[in-house]
Amino acid sequence: MNIAILLYDKLTALDAIGPYEVLSRLPGATVTFVAQTPGPVRTDNGMLTILAEKAIDEVQAPDILLVPGGPGEVAARAGGPTLDWVRTAHETTTWTTSVCTGSLVLAAAGLLNGRRATSHWLALEQLARLGAQPVSERVVFDGKIVTAAGVSAGIDMALALAATIAGDQVAQAIQLGIEYDPQPPFDAGSPAKAPAEIVSLLRRGSRFEQGEVAAAPR
Amino acid sequence: MNIAILLYDKLTALDAIGPYEVLSRLPGATVTFVAQTPGPVRTDNGMLTILAEKAIDEVQAPDILLVPGGPGEVAARAGGPTLDWVRTAHETTTWTTSVCTGSLVLAAAGLLNGRRATSHWLALEQLARLGAQPVSERVVFDGKIVTAAGVSAGIDMALALAATIAGDQVAQAIQLGIEYDPQPPFDAGSPAKAPAEIVSLLRRGSRFEQGEVAAAPR
Numbered sequence A, B: 001m002n003i004a005i006l007l008y009d010k011l012t013a014l015d016a017i018g019p020y021e022v023l024s025r026l027p028g029a030t031v032t033f034v035a036q037t038p039g040p041v042r043t044d045n046g047m048l049t050i051l052a053e054k055a056i057d058e059v060q061a062p063d064i065l066l067v068p069g070g071p072g073e074v075a076a077r078a079g080g081p082t083l084d085w086v087r088t089a090h091e092t093t094t095w096t097t098s099v100c101t102g103s104l105v106l107a108a109a110g111l112l113n114g115r116r117a118t119s120h121w122l123a124l125e126q127l128a129r130l131g132a133q134p135v136s137e138r139v140v141f142d143g144k145i146v147t148a149a150g151v152s153a154g155i156d157m158a159l160a161l162a163a164t165i166a167g168d169q170v171a172q173a174i175q176l177g178i179e180y181d182p183q184p185p186f187d188a189g190s191p192a193k194a195p196a197e198i199v200s201l202l203r204r205g206s207r208f209e210q211g212e213v214a215a216a217p218r
Helices: A012-021 A081-092 A103-109 A121-129 A153-166 A166-179 A194-206 B013-023 B079-091 B100-107 B121-129 B153-166 B168-177 B196-205
Strands: A001-005 A030-035 A039-042 A049-050 A066-067 A096-100 A139-142 A143-147 B002-006 B031-035 B039-042 B050-054 B064-066 B093-098 B139-142 B145-148
Touching: A001 A012, A001 A081, A001 A153, A012 A030, A012 A066, A012 A096, A012 A153, A012 B013, A012 B079, A030 A049, A066 A081, A081 B002, A081 B145, A096 A103, A103 A121, A103 A143, A103 B139, A139 A153, A143 A153, A143 B002, A194 B168, B002 B013, B002 B079, B013 B031, B013 B064, B013 B153, B031 B050, B064 B079, B064 B100, B079 B093, B079 B100, B093 B153, B100 B121, B121 B168, B139 B153, B145 B153, B153 B168
Parallel strands: A001 A030, A001 A066, A066 A096, A096 A143, B002 B031, B002 B064, B064 B093, B093 B145
Antiparallel strands: A039 A049, A049 B050, A139 A143, B039 B050, B139 B145
16 A cells, blocks of 8 residues: 655645554555655754655555645645646545645645535635635545644544554554554643634634635636 | 754654644744754654754753654664763753653663653553653653653643643643644553553564563663
8 A cells, every 4th residue: 555645845744744653554554755856845844854755756646645734735736746746646546635734735636626624723714715615623534535634633534544444453553552542731722622812812823814815726 | 942852763753743843833942853963864664764954962952852762762772872962961951851662762871760751651661671660641740851651642742841831821822733632533542441452462563572672771
């Protein structure tokens, strides 16, 4: 099973690495990090560099495609070879997946028209503008497309996908292997649960609330 | 605030990237990935390469030190410049932290003698053999040393540390920013909760159950 994780400049690292840590443990899985050009890719805050092992051209038909999010998604979904590759790869994938604002890339590629999908909570309106039917859920399956909410949701998505692909026992073994028994110190991980002033704070700071122009959906 | 995350060959990526994603969002934080030699570092499964930006020699006095785990910890704690650096850096840190079997490196450096600490659930006995007082908790604070359980526990640890450093509101804002509202599909993330046959399966496959010789504690 070939799993391709797309990298691009200014991605959010955990969007990619959470699912990688889960999916790479599936029996027979090979994960390949790909980018338009192979080599170093810098994350959103400039503090981390991950290597893309292969060019997108070299990975034509992954079984699973994963598109992470991050501020670099704006450039990724503006058009060009990466967006074309996402669209073409999707034709033959078993599963096409995204984490966080990676779903905006899927949407810009025309893959989410009228489909139920999720994204980072701050990006749900943008997702609607790109033609999807946004859903405030942590993991959304719609046919072979699986989208996850913001950043850390990729771990939950990957475990749900692992269970669908390889069965509950394999997914539980992976969960126990990564000791995923989450105990966050606060119950503040969604806008429905966090204190209102913190939700407002993040809204005010969001690039989606500052008049970003939507890329026209295809 | 300078945060150094140690990299070494065959580390487990999420151990490092989970806390990075949280701690890099602290106001004024700079995260630097360091290794004995700067450059590409390959993770445990060989499928991912992360760049170490600096040599350990170049980062002498980080405010926060984070040591991830992974099978490469055995070589890291066998002695040599990396272990010496951990010991020296700890003298001036504000916080010395580990995720998963990274605590075995702290222990081998002599930092956990008699101290309460945790590790991956499969490594708790090894942690005891290295002189620590193992605790089956997800995050353990003992003075300025903070240890986390396996792999994904680094996210919880980093949020708890963020709250201690910058206050609950900042930690909650980070949690909401990474939408950390975990919803694992199973309640199988700890040996106390997972089905017994899955716990046995992982025990049988563990490198800690196969006669690995403990590095002598200093």
